[in-house]
Amino acid sequence: xxxxxxxxxxxxxxxxxxxxxxxxxxxxxxxxxxxxxxxxxxxxxxxxxxxxxxxxxxxxxxxxxxxxxxxxxxxxxxxxxxxxxxxxxxxxxxxxxxxxxxxxxxxxxxxxxxxxxxxxxxxxxxxxxxxxxxxxxxxxxxxxxxxxxxxxxxxxxxxxxxxxxxxxxxxxxxxxxxxxxxxxxxxxxxxxxxxxxxxxxxxxxxxxxxxxxxxxxxxxxxxxxxxxxxxxxxxxxxxxxxxxxxxxxxxxxxxxxxxxxxxxxxxxxxxxxxxxxxxxxxxxxxxxxxxxxxxxxxxxxxxxxxxxxxxxxxxxxxxxxxxxxxxxxxxxxxxxxxxxxxxxxxxxxxxxxxxxxxxxxxxxxxx
Amino acid sequence: xxxxxxxxxxxxxxxxxxxxxxxxxxxxxxxxxxxxxxxxxxxxxxxxxxxxxxxxxxxxxxxxxxxxxxxxxxxxxxxxxxxxxxxxxxxxxxxxxxxxxxxxxxxxxxxxxxxxxxxxxxxxxxxxxxxxxxxxxxxxxxxxxxxxxxxxxxxxxxxxxxxxxxxxxxxxxxxxxxxxxxxxxxxxxxxxxxxxxxxxxxxxxxxxxxxxxxxxxxxxxxxxxxxxxxxxxxxxxxxxxxxxxxxxxxxxxxxxxxxxxxxxxxxxxxxxxxxxxxxxxxxxxxxxxxxxxxxxxxxxxxxxxxxxxxxxxxxxxxxxxxxxxxxxxxxxxxxxxxxxxxxxxxxxxxxxxxxxxxxxxxxxxxxxxxxxxxxxxxxxxxxxxxxxxxxxxxxxxxxxx
Numbered sequence: 166x167x168x169x170x171x172x173x174x175x176x177x178x179x180x181x182x183x184x185x186x187x188x189x190x191x192x193x194x195x196x197x198x199x200x201x202x203x204x205x206x207x208x209x210x211x212x213x214x215x216x217x218x219x220x221x222x223x224x225x226x227x228x229x230x231x232x233x234x235x236x237x238x239x240x241x242x243x244x245x246x247x248x249x250x251x252x253x254x255x256x257x258x259x260x261x262x263x264x265x266x267x268x269x270x271x272x273x274x275x276x277x278x279x280x281x282x283x284x285x286x287x288x289x290x291x292x293x294x295x296x297x298x299x300x301x302x303x304x305x306x307x308x309x310x311x312x313x314x315x316x317x318x319x320x321x322x323x324x325x326x327x328x329x330x331x332x333x334x335x336x337x338x339x340x341x342x343x344x345x346x347x348x349x350x351x352x353x354x355x356x357x358x359x360x361x362x363x364x365x366x367x368x369x370x371x372x373x374x375x376x377x378x379x380x381x382x383x384x385x386x387x388x389x390x391x392x393x394x395x396x397x398x399x400x401x402x403x404x405x406x407x408x409x410x411x412x413x414x415x416x417x418x419x420x421x422x423x424x425x426x427x428x429x430x431x432x433x434x435x436x437x438x439x440x441x442x443x444x445x446x447x448x449x450x451x452x453x454x455x456x457x458x459x460x461x462x463x464x465x466x467x468x469x470x471x472x473x474x475x476x477x478x479x480x481x482x483x484x485x486x487x488x489x490x491x492x493x494x495x496x497x498x499x500x501x502x503x504x505x506x507x508x509x510x511x512x513x514x515x516x517x518x519x520x521x522x523x524x525x526x527x528x529x530x531x532x
Numbered sequence: 533x534x535x536x537x538x539x540x541x542x543x544x545x546x547x548x549x550x551x552x553x554x555x556x557x558x559x560x561x562x563x564x565x566x567x568x569x570x571x572x573x574x575x576x577x578x579x580x581x582x583x584x585x586x587x588x589x590x591x592x593x594x595x596x597x598x599x600x601x602x603x604x605x606x607x608x609x610x611x612x613x614x615x616x617x618x619x620x621x622x623x624x625x626x627x628x629x630x631x632x633x634x635x636x637x638x639x640x641x642x643x644x645x646x647x648x649x650x651x652x653x654x655x656x657x658x659x660x661x662x663x664x665x666x667x668x669x670x671x672x673x674x675x676x677x678x679x680x681x682x683x684x685x686x687x688x689x690x691x692x693x694x695x696x697x698x699x700x701x702x703x704x705x706x707x708x709x710x711x712x713x714x715x716x717x718x719x720x721x722x723x724x725x726x727x728x729x730x731x732x733x734x735x736x737x738x739x740x741x742x743x744x745x746x747x748x749x750x751x752x753x754x755x756x757x758x759x760x761x762x763x764x765x766x767x768x769x770x771x772x773x774x775x776x777x778x779x780x781x782x783x784x785x786x787x788x789x790x791x792x793x794x795x796x797x798x799x800x801x802x803x804x805x806x807x808x809x810x811x812x813x814x815x816x817x818x819x820x821x822x823x824x825x826x827x828x829x830x831x832x833x834x835x836x837x838x839x840x841x842x843x844x845x846x847x848x849x850x851x852x853x854x855x856x857x858x859x860x861x862x863x864x865x866x867x868x869x870x871x872x873x874x875x876x877x878x879x880x881x882x883x884x885x886x887x888x889x890x891x892x893x894x895x896x897x898x899x900x901x902x903x904x905x906x907x908x909x910x911x912x913x914x915x916x917x918x919x920x921x922x923x924x925x926x927x928x929x930x931x932x933x
Contacts, residue, residue: 230686326567330589330914404680405752413575413678414918499752500680502915503589 215436216246218488225489226496249429256425261324264422268322273423273430275315280437282308287444288362290454290476301362302354305445306347309400309438313339316409319431320419331418334503335409339400341507345514346396349389352518352525353379353449356386366453366476374459374467378452383528388521390450392514394487397442399506401435404495411500443487447480454480564592567914571600575678575918578928582905584917591917594909596902601932609892614640614858615714617892622708624894625930627670630656630663630699631871632930633712638793639867639878640714643860648715652850653795654841655717658729659699659709661830661837665736666695667872668823668830671925675820676747678922679756684747691739694732701725715854726838733831740827748824754810757817761908761920764814771904775874775897776826777924779805780819787870799836801829816923823925826872859887873897873925894933898926 191197220235220243227234235242260269286301288294298304313336320332356379357365371377380386399406410418420431447453454476458466470479501509567584570576579600585593605624609617621636622629634656641648673688696706701722703711711718747753763773768781778785786803788796804825811817862884868877874897881891901924909917 226682230683231690232686326565407680408915411680411915413680414915416573496683497746498681499676499747499750499756500915501752502756502913504913505755 215433215440216250218436218440218485219249219432220246221485221488222492225492229493229496253426253429258425258427259422261422263324265322265324268318269422270322270427272315272317272319272322273420273427273434275318276312276434277315277430277437279308279311279315280434280441282311283441283445284437286362287441287480288366288448288453288476289480290474291363291366294363297361297363300360302350302360302365302445302449305362305441306343306350309441310339310343312434312438315434316419319423323419323422325422327416328419328421331409331411331415331421334415335402335419338402338406338409338506338510341510342396342399342406342514345392345510345518346400348515348518348522349393349396350445350449352386352389352521355522355525355529356383357449362448362453365448366455369452370455370471372460372465372467374455375452375457376459377455378450378457380450383525385521385524385528386450388517389525390446392518392521393446393449394490396510396514397446398491398494399510401438401442401491403439403491405498405501406506407495407500408503408506439488439491440484443484443491444480446487447483451483452479453483563587569594569917576921577674577926580902580921580926580928580931582909582917582921584909584914586914589913589915591909591912591914594906594917596905598899598902598928599932601928603929603933605894605933606892609889611888613887614860614889615854617889618713619708619710621894622710623929624896624933625667625871625873625876625898625927626707627927628660628663628667628872629707629709630660630711631667631869632876633709634660634794635867635869635871635876636878637712637714638869639865639880640858640860642867643863643865643880643882644714644855644858646715646853646855649848649850649853650795651720651842651844651848652717652853654837655702655721655850656712657794657796657799658834658837658841659702659711661833662695662698662729664872665827665830666692666699668827669695671823671872672743672747672820675922675925676753678918679753681747681750681753684743687739687743687746691736694735698725698728698732701728713851713854714858716852717850720844720848720850726841729834729838733835736831740824744824748820754817756915757811757815757820757919757923759812759815759817760912760916761816761923762812762814763904763908767907768814768904771907772900773874773904774900775871776819776822777874777901779803779822780923781814782806782808782818787868787875791868793869795837798840799833801833801836804829816919819923819925823872857887860884868895871897873927873930874901876930896930896933898924899931899933902926902931 223245224234224242235245238244238248260266283305285296286294286298286305288297316335316339317332320328320335323329353365354360357368359365359368369377369379375381380390398404402409408414410420412418415421420428423431451457456467456470456475456479458470460467565586567586568581569584570581571579576582581597581600583595583597584591603623605620608620612620618633618636621632625632669688669692673685676682676684676688699709699711700706702725703709703718705711763777763781765781765783768778769783773781774785774787782805784803784805787793788801789803804822806813806818806821811821860882862882864879864881866877866879868875875895876897877895879891879893879895880889883890905921905924908920912920
C-alpha cells in the first residue's frame with residue numbers, strides 16, 4: 166500500500182518512516198501508536214484547520230473586496246482567530262429570560278457534535294482514520310442530519326421570531342438537500358462498490374494519479390460531482406443558499422440570540438461542516454488522500470508524493486480547495502429566495518441526481 | 533381593522549405579465565403572527581420600523597412606523613436665519629447633501645429673485661451630479677447587501693470614496709458639505725480640480741461596467757428582483773412618487789428636464805426609463821436599472837459641464853453675489869430640485885420683516901415614496917419585503933427630518 170517504501174526518496178521517506186514507526190508502537194498490547202495517529206487528524210487538524218479556515222475566509226473575502234482584512238493581531242493578522250476565540254471565551258454567557266433554557270444550551274452542542282462526529286470516518290491517510298466503518302459514507306451522511314435537531318432546538322429555544330424563522334427554513338432546507346446529496350454520493354458508491362471511506366481511497370490509487378479518480382473514471386461522474394457540490398453548499402448553509410441565517414432578512418437566523426462561546430460553537434460547527442463536506446467530495450470523487458500527480462517516465466511523481474503524511478496533506482489541500490470554492494461563491498453571489506431554493510432542490514437537483522444515478526448504474530453494468 | 537383577504541387569495545402571487553407565478557400554501561390557512569421588523573434590523577436602512585402581519589413566510593400586511601430619527605428640522609428652520617438653515621438641510625438627506633442644499637438654495641433664490649454667477653451654476657451642477665453618483669452607489673450597494681451579495685457593496689463604497697475625497701477637496705467636508713450657499717458657493721474649485729474629476733470619470737466607467745457584470749447581470753439577482761414590488765405608472769403617480777422610483781414605473785419625469793433649473797436646459801442628457809426588455813416595467817429591477825443608468829448620465833453631464841464651464845476670471849469670488857443680509861420680501865415660494873431619490877421641495881414663507889423664515893416645509897422624496905410600502909408589500913414573502921424596501925432607497929434622515 167505504501168508505495169514510498171519501495172522508492173526510497175529522502176524527503177518522503179523520513180516523513181513516512183516516522184509515522185510508520187509510530188503506528189508500530191504498542192503499550193501493554195494496546196495499539197497506542199495507532200490511537201495517537203488517529204487522534205492527530207481529529208484534534209489537531211480539525212481544530213487548526215477550522216481556526217485557519219475562519220482566518221482564510223476573512224482574508225480571501227478581503228482580497229476579493231479590495232480590503233486587507235485582519236492586519237493587527239500578529240503578522241498579517243494571523244493570530245486574529247485565536248484572539249477572537251479568547252474574546253468569545255471571556256464573554257458573559259447570556260440566556261434570555263424567556264428562552265427555553267434546556268434547548269437553548271443544548272442546541273449548539275448538538276450542532277457541534279453532529280458536525281464533528283462525521284470527522285470520525287474521514288480518512289486522512291492510509292493510517293490516519295478515526296474509525297474505518299464499513300458503512301462510513303452512510304454514517305457521514307446520516308450523522309450530519311443530526312445538525313437539524315440542534316438548529317431546531319436553538320431556533321425554538323431562543324424564543325425569538327427571527328430565530329424561529331431561521332430554524333424552520335434551515336430544517337426544510339437541510340432535509341430537502343439531503344436527498345440530491347445522498348443520491349449523488351450513491352453514484353460514487355456504485356462506482357466503488359463499497360461504503361467504506363478507506364476503500365474509496367484504495368480503489369482510486371494508481372500510478373497515473375488523477376486519472377484513477379472516480380471523477381475521471383466515468384464519463385458522467387461530473388454530474389453527481391456538481392450536484393453534490395451544490396447540495397453541500399445548501400447543507401452547510403453557505404451562500405447562495407445561506408437563507409437560514411440570511412443576515413439582511415432574518416438578522417442572524419437561528420443564532421440571533423446567541424453570544425459568547427455558544428456563538429463560537431455554532432460558528433465552528435459551520436466551518437466544521439464546510440470542511441467535512443469538502444473532504445467527503447474529495448474522497449468520493451477526487452481520490453481522497455491519493456496524490457493527483459502521475460508517474461511520468463522516470464519521474465515517479467505519484468510515488469514520491471504518496472504516504473501517510475503526504476496523504477493527510479493531499480486530503481487537506483483538496484478540502485481547502487473546495488472550501489475556497491465555497492468562499493468564492495459566497496462572496497460573489499446574491500442569496501436565493503426561500504421558494505427558489507426549494508425549486509432548485511426538488512425540480513432541478515433531484516431529477517438530475519436520479520438521471521445521474523441511472524446513467525452511472527448503466528455505465529457500471531455495461532462498461 | 534379591515535378584514536383580511538382569504539388565505540388562498542393572498543397565497544398565490546402572480547406578477548402582471550403572468551411570469552414568476554409562485555403558489556404557496558394553496559389551501560392552508562394558518563395563524564398569523566405579528567413580526568416587528570426594525571427599528572434595529574440590518575435591512576431597514578436606518579430606523580424604519582415595519583410591523584408585519586405574517587402568515588408563515590408570507591407578509592399579509594406591513595405597516596411602516598416612522599419618526600425614530602425625527603430631529604425637528606422644520607421647527608429648527610424657523611429659529612435660524614436663511615443661510616443658517618443650509619447645514620440643517622445637509623443633515624436631512626445625508627447621502628446627497630449637495631443636492632439637498634441645491635434644492636433649498638433654489639427655493640430661497642426664487643424668493644429673493646437674485647442672479648447667480650454663471651460659473652457658480654456650473655460648480656453647483658458638477659458637485660450635485662457627483663453627489664448623485666455617490667448616492668446611487670450607496671443605493672445600489674446596500675441593495676446588493678439586502679439581497680445577500682456583499683462584495684458589490686464594498687466595490688460601491690470603494691468608488692464612492694473617490695467622490696467623497698473630490699468633494700472634500702472642494703468643500704472641506706466629506707459628507708455634510710455646506711458648500712452651496714444662497715446666491716453662490718462657499719469656495720471656488722481648487723486648482724486642478726477639473727483634472728481630478730476627469731481622472732475620476734475615466735476611472736469610474738470601467739468600474740461601473742464591472743458592477744453591472746457582477747450584480748445587475750447576475751441571474752440570481754434578476755430572479756430576486758424581477759416582478760417583485762410591481763407599481764403601475766398610474767398608481768405611482770397617485771402616490772406622488774418621483775425620481776428613480778417613478779421613472780422605474782415607466783414615467784418619463786425628471787425635474788431637470790420637466791421643470792428645468794440652473795443650467796440643465798443647456799445640457800444634453802437622457803431621462804432614463806426602463807424599456808421593458810431587461811425588466812418588467814415598475815418592478816424592483818427597473819428601479820435598480822434606472823439608478824444604474826443614471827450614474828452613466830450623470831458622468832456625461834459632468835463631462836459636458838467641465839467642457840462648457842467658464843474659466844475663473846482674475847479675482848473670481850463665488851461668494852460675490854451672496855446678499856449681505858437675507859431678508860426676502862413677504863411672500864411664499866416652493867422651490868424644488870431633482871434629488872437622487874426624487875423631488876425634494878422646500879416651501880418657504882417669509883413675512884418680509886424677519887431674517888428667519890416663518891415657515892419652512894420640506895417635501896421629502898423618500899417619505900412620499902415610502903408611503904406606497906403598505907400596498908407594495910401585501911402578499912409578498914419576507915425576502916421580497918427586504919428587496920422592496922431596498923429598491924425604495926430610503927434615507928431615514930430625510931423621511932423623518
